[in-house]
Amino acid sequence: TPRVFSGIKPSGGLTLGNYLGAIKRFVQTQDEGSFETIYCVVDLHAITVWQDPAELRAATREVAAGFLASGIDPERSILFNQSQVSQHAELGWIFNCVARVGWMDRMTQFKEKAGRNAEKQSLGLYAYPSLMAADILLYHATHVPVGEDQKQHVELTRDIAAKFNHDFGVDFFPLTHPVIEGPAMRVMNLRDGTKKMSKSGESDMERINMTDDADLIAKKLQKARTDPAPLPETVEGLEGRPEAKNLVDIYAALADLSPAEVLAQYPGAGWGRFKPALAELAVEKLSPISAEMKRLTADPAEIDRLLARGAERARAIAQPILQRTYDIVGLVRA
Ligand code: AQP
Numbered sequence: 001t002p003r004v005f006s007g008i009k010p011s012g013g014l015t016l017g018n019y020l021g022a023i024k025r026f027v028q029t030q031d032e033g034s035f036e037t038i039y040c041v042v043d044l045h046a047i048t049v050w051q052d053p054a055e056l057r058a059a060t061r062e063v064a065a066g067f068l069a070s071g072i073d074p075e076r077s078i079l080f081n082q083s084q085v086s087q088h089a090e091l092g093w094i095f096n097c098v099a100r101v102g103w104m105d106r107m108t109q110f111k112e113k114a115g116r117n118a119e120k121q122s123l124g125l126y127a128y129p130s131l132m133a134a135d136i137l138l139y140h141a142t143h144v145p146v147g148e149d150q151k152q153h154v155e156l157t158r159d160i161a162a163k164f165n166h167d168f169g170v171d172f173f174p175l176t177h178p179v180i181e182g183p184a185m186r187v188m189n190l191r192d193g194t195k196k197m198s199k200s201g202e203s204d205m206e207r208i209n210m211t212d213d214a215d216l217i218a219k220k221l222q223k224a225r226t227d228p229a230p231l232p233e234t235v236e237g238l239e240g241r242p243e244a245k246n247l248v249d250i251y252a253a254l255a256d257l258s259p260a261e262v263l264a265q266y267p268g269a270g271w272g273r274f275k276p277a278l279a280e281l282a283v284e285k286l287s288p289i290s291a292e293m294k295r296l297t298a299d300p301a302e303i304d305r306l307l308a309r310g311a312e313r314a315r316a317i318a319q320p321i322l323q324r325t326y327d328i329v330g331l332v333r334a
Pocket of ligand 1: 007009199200
């Protein structure tokens with residue numbers, strides 16, 4: 001069976017964006033059963049920017065709990081944290097020696113994250129896509145479900161695989177496809193509908209965290225920025241209204257409806273009516289997940305045990321592939 005690999009950085013607590021844009025799909029892919037699904041809490045990626053150690057530990061367990069509470073089954077999928085499978089870092093180094101500086105220079109995400117301060121960023125942040133290539137190729141995963149923003153990195157993974165195969169005259173690493181399923185759901189910032197909702201955004205009011213309680217969710221949605229006009233009758237009417245579009249899209253994703261169906265349910269509704277309805281729906285869908293996350297994170301030892309078990313299963317796939325890579329490169333190992 002073909003393998004799917006995907007990860008989430010424990011750079012903070014999970015947001016509604018991570019849930020609707022990533023985890024919800026991961027669960028669907030697992031449940032469809034046509035892939036072996038490998039899901040990873042990518043802690044080595046998180047530390048490419050500063051993480052307080054205690055917060056990193058807590059976020060790692062929270063992200064793992066979010067996967068489990070949303071329906072990732074640690075038996076049917078492999079769920080682990082990246083640093084526990086050292087093969088990621090080892091293959092990442094080899095890929096640092098395969099990838100070219102010029103390729104990294106073209107990565108738009110680094111430019112966006114670094115802004116004008118590229119020289120002050122960690123070397124790890126710059127080389128991040130080469131570790132990401134290792135994450136994927138370590139399992140010979142061929143399908144990587146990602147958002148539009150990660151497409152360039154998955155293409156770089158192909159380039160690294162192709163150059164490795166070419167340089168060493170082998171046909172070893174498969175060429176990976178980014179799977180951009182349907183119109184990728186992009187949840188936007190509640191205070192600025194042109195920016196995406198992020199774990200590490202400045203203000204807590206701009207995002208919904210998976211651990212927010214009902215009152216806080218209602219308050220954040222109540223205060224979410226919107227224009228004064230009511231909901232349009234058709235989806236075209238949402239153009240040029242990013243905040244309105246975002247709230248309708250969130251409703252649609254939570255209710256498993258299309259945005260047009262949502263607008264048909266609330267023809268011409270004002271925000272005074274739509275926002276409380278959205279809050280009620282969000283609480284209905286999220287509270288069972290957050291309650292389960294709370295239960296799971298109350299017992300960190302159990303989460304750690306599950307992650308260690310997942311790591312063991314991941315290693316069983318990764319180690320032979322790394323060993324073969326070492327042989328191909330000419331690195332001696334007894
Ligand atoms: N706002 C979003 N809408 C839809 N999908 C999103 N994802 C993240 N934010 C949104 C998806 O979540 C997965 C995990 O992403 P990540 O943790 O590896 O990195 P990220 O995309 O950088 O996530 P954040 O929350 O924005 O973290 P920070 O603030 O630390 O950079 C990916 O599949 C991503 O598409």
